[in-house]
Amino acid sequence: MNSFWNGKRRFVALLMFLAGVFVALEVPPVIPFIQLPGEKFPEGFDIPLTGIRWTNTMVGSVIVWVVLLLFVVYVARRRPKDGNEVPPGGFYYLFEVLFEGLMGFVGGIAGGRHFRVIFNMFMTIFLVVLMANWMELVPGVDTIGFIHPHVKEKYDAQKDEYKLVTTDGYEIYQGFLGISYVNGQCDWISPAAEAAADEAAIVAASAAAAAAERTLTQDAAYARYQAEHKGHGDDATGEGGGGHGDDAHGEEPLESNTVSLASAEVLAARVAEKQARLDRGCHTGVATAPWQDGYEPYDKSKAKGISLHPDPSSEEAKLVPWVVLPFVRVPSTDLNMTLTIALISFVMIQYIGFKALGIGYLTKFFNFGTLFKSPLGGIDVAVGLLELIGDFAKILSFSFRLLGNIFAGSILLFVMSFLIPILPWPFFILEFFVGVIQALVFALLTAIFMNLATISHHHDDDHDHDEAH
């Protein structure tokens, strides 16, 4: 027994197991909210200099790029300047092994005139996708974030009371182990906050009305003053003052209904804001404003006894579904990232095709050369068009393959951590390999398609490939 525990640090595994048991008992695992698009951060977390809110997948991709750039700097600094120098050991060797191994691998597939371009593309895509995929194994990713209750109160006409529902309008029911889950898509606004915003709109509207009225009065006063001034001081002040007044207020006098227009504008903006929220699919708050017909005011007396922002440690907090909006999410679970890399890959495939074959590359898609020469020319045309469609389908299959695999993988990790909170490790090992394989497949398919694009139909450049081997 002693030799079993000595030296191998197996006690760490035991400690983790025990910690898992205690944590699972103390804090019941929360079933995660599963959302396909990247979740938006709460208000106030904008990307500097743009109006765009951060999403957690965006944070993930920034981290991926920063880490990759650090690796690049590290490798460039450690790399021996002189070819005969023995490279420094340690972490640097990992990159040597990776690059040499993959160089041989890609050389076997796409060795030839365009090897350098293809290998650069292969390695870039491989490293970026690998880093992104492995992020799901990092503790804290997908689990640490803003936590907030995700409920609103909805008026139930049958029972004449407000009941708690999720912001999607679903009833909150106690699911497996008494836990329910909801989404982080809409910013939660309490009915009280809605009412306050309505009040603010009314105040702003009356302020705007007052301001408009003041402008009108001032204009009238000024016009009166000007008339007096003109009548009085023809000889005393000369042309200067009179001319100035004409320039500033030469327009027609304002209409008296400007006052009501100004306040209506403010109120309409508030209604439009509410409507925009509804159009986005966020059914929080009260849909109508107090100055509209059919307004249902929020009646606190009919509300259930559950506070919407309960103390997390209290008993009533267990009745409210809580949602974690993670700070960082795996970037490859966002279609934006996978689609971007797929588009880059697609562009590079076409680029290298044109570079290798010139304008003749287009005959791959529009092959009318043999239409009247051979009896089977029509088939060539159809094959070319199919290739054209197939090329665009590559974008779709590239992006969805990566997205689907990694998204499914992170859901698997979520659900397994929820079902067996003490022993989800085997699935982490599985996801480790899935991450490598998906990165490899993405990069490899790009390399293969790029290589295919450089080969013409007429097998003109077969000698290139013979040279390479």
Add this chain to the structure above:
Amino acid sequence: MDPQSTIILGKAIGAGLAMIGAAGGGIGIGLAVGGAVQAMGRNPDHTPTIQTNMILGVAFAEAVAIYALVVSLIILFVLS
């Protein structure tokens, strides 16, 4: 039954049906890897070439299953 539960029911059944498509991908991957392993066993010298082609084939077969997965994910999480 209230409309909200009907929607959940329909979503769940639809997502489940969509995932039947994954069976095709599974069969395809099984056939591809089986063939590749046999080929590698007979002919170990050509392992790198066979492996590359196998990964390619597996990726293509898997793509079909992934489409099914994406459809079911869209049914579950995007449709409302």
